[in-house]
Amino acid sequence: MQLNSKRWTVSDQYLSIQDLCWEKGWTDGLPVVPPTESSVLDMLSAMPGDHSVPLGRIEPSNSLVTLEKLAVNAVMAGCLPEYFPVVVASMKAALDQDFNLGGHAATTGGAAQVIIVNGTIAGRLGISGDAGCFGPGYRANATIGRALRLAVRNIGDLIPGVMDKATQSTPGRYSFCFAENEEQSPWEPHHVTLGFPEQASVVTLAGVRGVHNTIFTSGSGIKWEPGLEVLHGFVSNMKAGGISNYYQTGSGAQLIIVLCPEHAVEVSNAGFTKQDIQEYIFKEARMPISELVGNTHYGNHNWPDWVDEDDPDYLLPIVRSQEDIAVLVAGGEGRHSSWMAGWGVTRMKSEEITGI
Numbered sequence: 387m388q389l390n391s392k393r394w395t396v397s398d399q400y401l402s403i404q405d406l407c408w409e410k411g412w413t414d415g416l417p418v419v420p421p422t423e424s425s426v427l428d429m430l431s432a433m434p435g436d437h438s439v440p441l442g443r444i445e446p447s448n449s450l451v452t453l454e455k456l457a458v459n460a461v462m463a464g465c466l467p468e469y470f471p472v473v474v475a476s477m478k479a480a481l482d483q484d485f486n487l488g489g490h491a492a493t494t495g496g497a498a499q500v501i502i503v504n505g506t507i508a509g510r511l512g513i514s515g516d517a518g519c520f521g522p523g524y525r526a527n528a529t530i531g532r533a534l535r536l537a538v539r540n541i542g543d544l545i546p547g548v549m550d551k552a553t554q555s556t557p558g559r560y561s562f563c564f565a566e567n568e569e570q571s572p573w574e575p576h577h578v579t580l581g582f583p584e585q586a587s588v589v590t591l592a593g594v595r596g597v598h599n600t601i602f603t604s605g606s607g608i609k610w611e612p613g614l615e616v617l618h619g620f621v622s623n624m625k626a627g628g629i630s631n632y633y634q635t636g637s638g639a640q641l642i643i644v645l646c647p648e649h650a651v652e653v654s655n656a657g658f659t660k661q662d663i664q665e666y667i668f669k670e671a672r673m674p675i676s677e678l679v680g681n682t683h684y685g686n687h688n689w690p691d692w693v694d695e696d697d698p699d700y701l702l703p704i705v706r707s708q709e710d711i712a713v714l715v716a717g718g719e720g721r722h723s724s725w726m727a728g729w730g731v732t733r734m735k736s737e738e739i740t741g742i
Contacts, residue, residue, distance in 0.1 A: 387427055390438055391454060407462070412540055414532070414560055418462040429457040432470040433741045441474070442481035445488025447543035451477060455541055456533075463533035463561075469511060469526055471741040472589060473533045476501045479591035479735040480534065490593040490729040491544045494551050495630070497593045497729035498558025499538070500642075501531055502714065504577035505587030507742055508565035515565035517718025520597065531563030556596060564716055570647035571715035572654035579660060579713075580736055587739040590712075592642060593732040595630065598623055599724045602649065613656025616649045617666050620725060624671040624704055628682045631704045632673055634730030636688035640710040642726040642734075643667065646717040660713040668708035672701035688730070 396406045403420045407413045419425070430437050430453060437453040444451050453474065460473050480487045480499065490497040503513045514524040522528060544550040552559070568575045577588035602619045610618050620643065631639045643663065645653065653663065676698035678684060694700045705711055712734060717723070728734070 387430065387437070389423060389426060389454060390452075391426070391458060393423075411545060412462065412536075414536060414539060416560070418536075419464050421458045421461040425461045426454070426457050429460050429465065429467050429470050430454065432467040433474060441478060444481060444538070444542040446492060446549050447541065449541050449543070451481065451537070451541055456537055459536040459540055460529075460533040463536050464525070464529040465533050466525075466529075469530050469533075471739050472501075472503065472507065472511070472513070472530050473537075474741070475589045475737040475739040476530070476534045476591055477537060479589060479737040480538070482735045484733040485591065485593070485735045486732045487538065487542070487593075490732050491538055491542065492549055492551055493729065494553045495595055495729060496552030496555040496559065497595055497732075498556050498562050499534060500558065500592050500594050500726065501534060501563040502576065502590040502592070503563070503565040503587070504568065504575045504582075504590070505739070506585070507587035507739055508568075513563065513565040515567035515716045517720075519564040519567075519716050519718075520562070520724075527563045527565075528561050531561030534563075535559060535561060558594070558596075566714050567647060567716045570650070572650055573660045573713075573715070576712065576714050577736065582736070582738060587742060588736050589739060590734055590736040592640070592712075592726070592734040593729040594642065594726040595729055597724050597726050599722055601722050611656060613653040613658060616645070616653055616723065617658070617663065618670075620667060620723070621670040624667075624725065625673055627677065629704070629727060630683045630730055631727050632678055632702055633683040633687040633689075635693070635703065635706045636690045637731045638706060638710065638733055639730045640712070640728040640732075640734055641705060642712045642714060642728070643723075644714045644716050644725065645723045646720065647715060648719070648721055649723045650715045661708075663713050664708040664711045667711050668703055668705065671704040673704075674698065675700045675702060678702060
């Protein structure tokens with residue numbers, strides 16, 4: 387197999403390699419694995435086919451993304467070759483026009499790209515959906531997420547302060563990848579909800595502004611019935627000033643609910659399906675127009691025609707429809723759940739993982 391990438395000659399000293407990558411702008415600031423010819427060929431061996439055929443063009447550089455270019459970044463990120471099909475599927479999702487990668491990877495809001503993995507491949511590769519799955523400690527999670535981010539940086543030219551205009555950015559731009567905790571979920575997996583076969587392995591890619599942790603410790607139903615207490619807590623957390631989703635319902639802003647296993651069981655035992663959760667959040671997570679007009683993100687608002695801006699008591703939902711809410715289960719023990727506010731001009735995209 388012949389590689390088309392440009393060659394660089396450098397001392398085999400560790401620091402010399404890192405210095406070259408830093409000087410060329412190829413690294414996110416952390417050390418990288420040297421992308422030698424042999425290591426890139428090993429990575430490509432995990433995917434059949436012509437490695438020079440473009441997957442598409444990435445914005446804002448408008449550069450062609452090939453398997454070879456992606457493999458170089460996967461090596462640098464520390465991926466094992468068996469992780470590469472997940473990286474490829476993630477990039478295919480990122481290149482979908484509706485995902486609008488160039489928009490939310492360049493925005494001042496500093497949105498992160500989060501990879502959510504479903505199916506048997508998660509267990510085989512050790513992609514965790516258990517305790518601490520959003521954070522460090524899992525090689526697959528860390529390196530798969532980082533591979534996508536390095537590719538966005540190196541192929542898309544999204545360099546902080548240049549085309550990446552994030553005011554403060556987010557640690558999620560180093561790496562953000564986790565699996566759904568299907569074993570402890572009382573509902574069907576996310577990819578089945580989307581219509582994929584149960585035996586399929588799938589990545590879902592989302593552009594998110596951040597992770598809002600919510601804690602409901604009692605489960606006692608002192609004020610609300612168990613299960614309903616959790617959903618009410620989510621809604622309370624969502625009804626606040628500065629949450630940009632309320633201003634971008636017209637452009638299709640979405641959100642993700644991630645229930646820990648304990649909360650998921652409580653909500654399920656209360657009789658809620660995933661569709662019931664979507665409906666509840668859509669009906670209850672609303673703010674009056676009087677608190678939105680003239681505040682925070684109003685200058686850049688995009689509302690559908692059915693929003694009555696002249697009625698101060700009009701209750702605007704946090705998303706355009708209940709289908710814009712994804713419901714997942716992830717995490718380990720402990721009564722912490724979270725929700726992720728989607729960036730305003732992007733749509734979650736799912737891609738079946740092939741070549742496995």
